[in-house]
Amino acid sequence: MLLFQLEKDNEKPLYDQLYNGIKEAIISKKIAVGEKLPSKRKLADFLNISQTTIEIAYAQLLAEGYIMSKTRVGYFVEAIDELPYIQQDTITPFIEYPKKKTYKIDFNPSSIDIDAFPFQTWRKYAKDLFDNASKELLLTGEPQGELSLRTEIANYLYQSRGVVCSPEQIVIGSGTEQLLPMILRLFSEDTCFALENPGYPAVHRIFAQHKRKVYPIAVDEEGIMIQTLEKTHAHVAYITPSHQFPTGAVLSATRRAQALNWAAQSSTHYIIEDDYDSEFRYTGKPIPALHALDRNDKVIYMSTFTKSLMPSLRVAYFVLPPKLLATYNDVFNYYSSTVPRFDQHIVANFMRDGHFAKHLNRMRKIYRKKHDKLTTILEKYSASVKITGEQAGMHILLDVQHTLTEKQLQQLASQAGIGIYPLLDYRLDPSEPSKAQFLLGFGGIPVQAIEPSIEHLMDCWSIQKNHPSITK
Numbered sequence: 001m002l003l004f005q006l007e008k009d010n011e012k013p014l015y016d017q018l019y020n021g022i023k024e025a026i027i028s029k030k031i032a033v034g035e036k037l038p039s040k041r042k043l044a045d046f047l048n049i050s051q052t053t054i055e056i057a058y059a060q061l062l063a064e065g066y067i068m069s070k071t072r073v074g075y076f077v078e079a080i081d082e083l084p085y086i087q088q089d090t091i092t093p094f095i096e097y098p099k100k101k102t103y104k105i106d107f108n109p110s111s112i113d114i115d116a117f118p119f120q121t122w123r124k125y126a127k128d129l130f131d132n133a134s135k136e137l138l139l140t141g142e143p144q145g146e147l148s149l150r151t152e153i154a155n156y157l158y159q160s161r162g163v164v165c166s167p168e169q170i171v172i173g174s175g176t177e178q179l180l181p182m183i184l185r186l187f188s189e190d191t192c193f194a195l196e197n198p199g200y201p202a203v204h205r206i207f208a209q210h211k212r213k214v215y216p217i218a219v220d221e222e223g224i225m226i227q228t229l230e231k232t233h234a235h236v237a238y239i240t241p242s243h244q245f246p247t248g249a250v251l252s253a254t255r256r257a258q259a260l261n262w263a264a265q266s267s268t269h270y271i272i273e274d275d276y277d278s279e280f281r282y283t284g285k286p287i288p289a290l291h292a293l294d295r296n297d298k299v300i301y302m303s304t305f306t307k308s309l310m311p312s313l314r315v316a317y318f319v320l321p322p323k324l325l326a327t328y329n330d331v332f333n334y335y336s337s338t339v340p341r342f343d344q345h346i347v348a349n350f351m352r353d354g355h356f357a358k359h360l361n362r363m364r365k366i367y368r369k370k371h372d373k374l375t376t377i378l379e380k381y382s383a384s385v386k387i388t389g390e391q392a393g394m395h396i397l398l399d400v401q402h403t404l405t406e407k408q409l410q411q412l413a414s415q416a417g418i419g420i421y422p423l424l425d426y427r428l429d430p431s432e433p434s435k436a437q438f439l440l441g442f443g444g445i446p447v448q449a450i451e452p453s454i455e456h457l458m459d460c461w462s463i464q465k466n467h468p469s470i471t472k
């Protein structure tokens with residue numbers, strides 16, 4: 001007879017306790033394969049519980065294949081090929097990942113302003129779409145992304161970035177991190193790549209994980225050094241011309257021409273232009289994308305809604321030159337879009353009705369205010385700190401003249417509850433000695449908190465305001 005300790009006051013129902021008890025006995029071979037289980041009536045009498053409880057437990061064991069039933073004979077233990085479940089005490093303990101450090105003041109360059117999002121409008125578009133009238137959106141959509149969103153993106157790119165493309169050339173995906181590996185697959189295994197150094201760490205990681213040969217190319221105040229690129233065997237260069245990440249340099253006109261000439265030199269050369277935060281520019285006229293100057297279909301243009309709408313949306317896109325579009329169709333003919341159709345239509349409708357343009361205008365004003373506040377306050381410390389990369393985007397680069405090292409300064413800031421991001425962390429070769437340079441993201445800091453935050457940072461570094469005789 002099966003011996004079980006059934007606990008009547010346990011919160012687990014009796015049938016569940018019984019089911020688990022028999023299952024464990026079968027798995028641990030305490031009951032042999034082919035053995036007959038006691039009849040429901042006998043077991044109910046023995047355990048002093050109702051026959052219905054036994055019936056439910058047996059039915060569950062039957063459904064999961066632990067036992068079989070022979071009509072009018074009874075239930076028998078089945079042979080199980082492998083353990084269908086792992087015993088609690090053999091489960092590998094949870095891996096505790098180090099918790100992400102949080103700060104009272106966080107100059108994280110990936111933060112955006114979350115106080116000005118037009119929730120009401122967004123909600124209206126979402127509400128309208130989650131309706132029977134849009135029921136076809138429950139089915140799988142187009143692999144390259146919804147045509148309506150691709151059409152809106154093509155219009156927007158033409159008007160704001162000078163990029164001329166058709167919706168057929170656009171592929172939508174759930175972020176740069178998901179799209180870049182797709183682009184890599186359009187090129188043969190022996191293709192060599194050039195990456196900006198320092199650069200966007202996610203991109204460095206993607207190339208390393210895909211085991212692609214990479215040439216790190218230095219960046220100066222005019223952006224990536226094309227002369228260095230020309231000396232390598234790279235075929236494809238990934239660059240951020242509008243606002244180099246992370247130095248903030250804008251690729252100069254000369255370098256733009258050099259880059260396009262380099263690309264035009266060989267049929268295997270291409271440029272991946274990542275235009276991630278081009279919407280926010282604070283000095284001079286907007287600079288068209290590199291793609292807009294390209295007459296040879298050599299630029300793969302990429303951008304994202306991460307900065308312009310929200311990072312959690314996970315919508316980015318690339319524009320393929322016609323030649324690569326054919327390769328794309330060959331390689332990805334099985335592909336389904338990684339972005340939910342409903343989300344794509346919310347963005348498309350939001351853009352179609354002019355709300356995206358309105359939102360960008362509003363955000364530009366907000367970020368400009370924050371940017372101006374930050375740079376004005378930092379100017380008061382200009383004897384000890386120098387700002388670069390302040391022409392666009394949502395972060396600046398701060399060069400600190402100090403006797404302490406970059407790491408020591410970061411530690412001091414961290415102890416004071418301030419998160420700042422050393423440039424060293426963005427290098428492909430972080431062992432190189434570097435100056436004390438930090439990324440200061442201002443997107444997520446409320447405008448009124450900028451001045452006290454900078455004062456707090458300078459205090460913890462014992463940096464004084466300029467002597468009144470120093471103006472800049």
Ligand SMILES: Cc1ncc(COP(=O)(O)O)c(C=O)c1O
Nearest residue numbers: 175176177200245276304306316
């Ligand atoms: C250079 C660069 N590209 C792209 C992105 C955005 O990536 P995603 O679209 O995966 O959010 C960022 C975000 O900070 C970035 O710095």
